Amino acid sequence: MTRAREVLVIGGNRYFGKRLIARSLAAGDRVTVLNRGSSAPPPGAVHLVADRNDERALAGALAGRTYDVVVDQVCYTPRQAETARRVFAGRTGRYLMTSTVEVYEREDSPGPVPEGAVDPRTVTVDLELPWDDPEFLEGHYGEGKRQAEAVFSADGDVPFVSVRVAHVLGGEDDFTGRLQHYADRIRTGSPVAVPPVTHPATYIHVEEIADFVFWAAGEDFTGPVNAASHGELTVEDLCTAVAARLGCPRPVFKVTEPPGDRSPFAFDRHYGMDNSRATRLGFAFRDVREWLPAAVAETLGKEN
Template identity: 55%
Template sequence: MDVCVIGGSRHFGRQLVEELREAGAAVTVVNRGSTPAPAGVTRLCADRDDGAALRAALGDRRFDAVVDQVCYSPLQAAVAAEVFAGRTRRYLLTSTVEVYAELGRPDGPALAEPSVDPAVWPVDLARPWADPAFLAAHYGEGKRQAEALLTRRAPFELATVRTAHVLGGADFTARLAHYVERIGRGLPVAVHAAPQPASFVHAPEIARFLARAAAADFTGPVNAASHGTLDVRELCAAVGRAVGREPVLTPGGDGPRSPFSFDRGYPMDTGRAARLGFSFSSIGDWLPQVIEEARG
């Protein structure tokens, strides 16, 4: 296969590139050039928001599949739909569990893909998606609208992988490290009064899933998550066992909560992935390992 990865310079994106390369694919990475590509991988430098620059960087290249790791808004999706028209048969959009964030409820059921249908989700290109602060504050909505725009406009096969919260690997977000540091130092951890469970996935596993999905033939959204869920109390307890300290949790209050503390549950239903022949590990299989990695 000849695969283009947009982004792919950090966290599980780099693992994805390495998975594809090791599987024998010819891999081209498109990013802004801040991080070198792994050995044996072609790198093209371009800002994916700039359609003309992206088109120029690609030249006359064609791909069997494109994996878009850094599409956060319908504006970026519109550029992709235009630039990759006629360049690829298959387009894989890396989406997120955050598309379900406002739909979950305390003690609610696992959320399946039809809960957010990109075919009918509204798209508003006039919102200030180019403003980084707005984009960060509307992460889930940006992903929903990116899915929706590509679903309606894409002139190629489209699949969207809605990834659970990713733990492990070179995680630049440092969310797990937040717990390791505070619990290890005996500092309080701010959580909701009744924190709810959510889905998670191991970084190497989501990289493997995306690599397999790039070569598959399914279309539409699919959830990708390890078996089981975690709420923030369970996560803190696991960290506490690893560092040898009892976590100090401070529930309630009006201040910001720690990452992965949620007041509504949004565990993911992975039934579609199973029917497509994909399987996942259980959270307990890898959580102790990633906590040790975060301890550094």
């Protein structure tokens, strides 16, 4: 009989994080959720309360506990990574951090970008930057994730994988408001602001990324891995799908020059990821155009 895994999820108790927890519990894992106490985990999961930025509090909450795998949903800075690296040394057999497509924000590629375009082992870490400043962190989200990956990758003591997540869509609990932005403008006939030339991006459904992280937590590969559905979408594709759901005419687009406001997903550079590594490792992605209409319907709901 296979022993149940001990799984710790740090943060991420909403959106695809809560779906990941549900999958782990359904698989028979013993799941612990650690957060600051803002929300309780689902029934069946153990709840630990600590601020992951407070090393002493984090170590105290974990005293005497070890895990087969840690899934870190809320590591945004190299400082947070350094704290976690020290606290979890000797406590886990695998550390998985959810990262982002934004790590490729400096890569100007005409096509999908492979993981090797950003090797975390070559990224310079600067712990003295003002990572505790919310405004700075918001403007350096991709850089924070790059450097956090670099901290874990340089350690080598714990098998580490960073899941670089594409833009996530779908679900009735999508809190980002991005598709709702389109719905509001299309319903009123207001123009959608776009750059002079729009470029496509890769996306992934909320259920698919939960499947992916659950799968990756149980594998033994290490290093960065891109998680994105097959295919790409432009902002025009997204708006057309929203208009079809609403039964409205085709959206109107208005070109704005920087630094003018842009609509969500209105990219002036290619934002696609190459998912071939994950495919070779055994994960079967869906095609983005297969699930897009359902994702729009889920997110906008009956009120739209």
